Amino acid sequence: MFKRLRNIFTSFINKASKVLLSREDLYSLVEEFKLELVSNDVAFEVAEELSEKLLKHVEAGKIRDRGDLVRVLRREVRSIFEKTGFIDILEEAGKHHLYKIVFLGVNGVGKTTTIAKLAVMYRERGFKPLMVAADTFRAGAQEQLKQHGERIGIPVFTGKYGSDPAAVAFDALRYAENRGYNVVLIDTAGRMHTDIDLVNELKKIIRVVKPHRKILVVDALTGNDAVEQARFFDEAVGVDAVIVTKVDAYEQGGVPLSIAYTIGKPIIMIGTGQTYKDLKVFDIDDFLDKVLPYE
Numbered sequence: 001m002f003k004r005l006r007n008i009f010t011s012f013i014n015k016a017s018k019v020l021l022s023r024e025d026l027y028s029l030v031e032e033f034k035l036e037l038v039s040n041d042v043a044f045e046v047a048e049e050l051s052e053k054l055l056k057h058v059e060a061g062k063i064r065d066r067g068d069l070v071r072v073l074r075r076e077v078r079s080i081f082e083k084t085g086f087i088d089i090l091e092e093a094g095k096h097h098l099y100k101i102v103f104l105g106v107n108g109v110g111k112t113t114t115i116a117k118l119a120v121m122y123r124e125r126g127f128k129p130l131m132v133a134a135d136t137f138r139a140g141a142q143e144q145l146k147q148h149g150e151r152i153g154i155p156v157f158t159g160k161y162g163s164d165p166a167a168v169a170f171d172a173l174r175y176a177e178n179r180g181y182n183v184v185l186i187d188t189a190g191r192m193h194t195d196i197d198l199v200n201e202l203k204k205i206i207r208v209v210k211p212h213r214k215i216l217v218v219d220a221l222t223g224n225d226a227v228e229q230a231r232f233f234d235e236a237v238g239v240d241a242v243i244v245t246k247v248d249a250y251e252q253g254g255v256p257l258s259i260a261y262t263i264g265k266p267i268i269m270i271g272t273g274q275t276y277k278d279l280k281v282f283d284i285d286d287f288l289d290k291v292l293p294y295e
């Protein structure tokens with residue numbers, strides 16, 4: 001997980017701390033560092049900002065040794081995540097009579113699996129979750145969610161294929177109200193994000209459901225494309241928070257940082273595997289410890 005990003009930071013820190021007194025050597029190391037970051041899914045703007053901040057500290061005479069270097073990098077990376085604020089969807093659910101989340105994302109990113117994992121988390125915290133299959137488009141979509149539901153013993157509300165997904169979502173809310181559910185997790189169709197019909201469909205679902213949160217799910221393995229998806233969905237329908245999946249198989253490391261920076265919305269959870277336990281609340285310190293050496 002995030003191994004390459006760690007290697008880049010570590011190697012830069014090791015080399016740079018030896019040449020802190022030679023501006024020329026340091027500047028060329030920073031240039032190299034920047035390119036390495038970019039080739040590991042760190043958005044260009046992020047790599048640029050990190051480098052600029054670093055050089056500013058060097059110019060101000062604030063970086064005298066390796067410890068200073070590590071401290072500055074940790075602080076700058078942390079501040080990118082902190083600027084987005086954090087949304088605790090587990091705690092927030094307790095404040096509402098019926099807490100509604102709509103999940104967005106292109107196909108195959110892990111929406112359905114993530115919803116099942118989250119449903120388990122909610123149940124463990126004493127909530128009564130209902131999962132809703134508002135993908136009435138793709139053959140198999142309803143069955144997939146139902147299969148998860150059966151495995152974890154959590155009910156799934158389904159609709160007819162070809163019916164209006166917004167109507168399915170609406171019926172699901174009424175059903176949830178009547179049966180005492182308090183968390184509703186709505187799965188949507190994952191077609192290409194460039195599909196204008198999909199966007200209109202999502203807008204309609206959102207209008208009807210009035211979700212407390214719209215959560216985008218992206219697959220870390222898609223790298224820069226995940227960042228583009230985040231930008232697209234945020235502009236099209238507005239994203240409140242992001243869940244990044246498949247980080248267990250993801251070495252580059254830049255995706256969470258780039259998304260937080262690019263759309264300014266919090267990364268709230270990460271998918272770390274294929275079992276129902278493999279969803280973790282995103283923790284900045286944990287991320288820092290994975291990608292940067294200790295001071």
Ligand SMILES: Nc1nc2c(ncn2[C@@H]2O[C@H](COP(=O)(O)OP(=O)(O)OP(=O)(O)O)[C@@H](O)[C@H]2O)c(=O)[nH]1
Binds near residue numbers: 109114141191272
């Ligand atoms: N390794 C790993 N695999 C994951 C993770 N999350 C999801 N997957 C796998 O990714 C594949 C796709 O997951 P789905 O949940 O079906 O994705 P989806 O977004 O619902 O896909 P569509 O319904 O086709 O849009 C499945 O094989 C999941 O097991 C994760 O965190 N780690």
Ligand SMILES: [Mg+2]
Binds near residue numbers: 112113144187
């Ligand atoms: Mg799905």
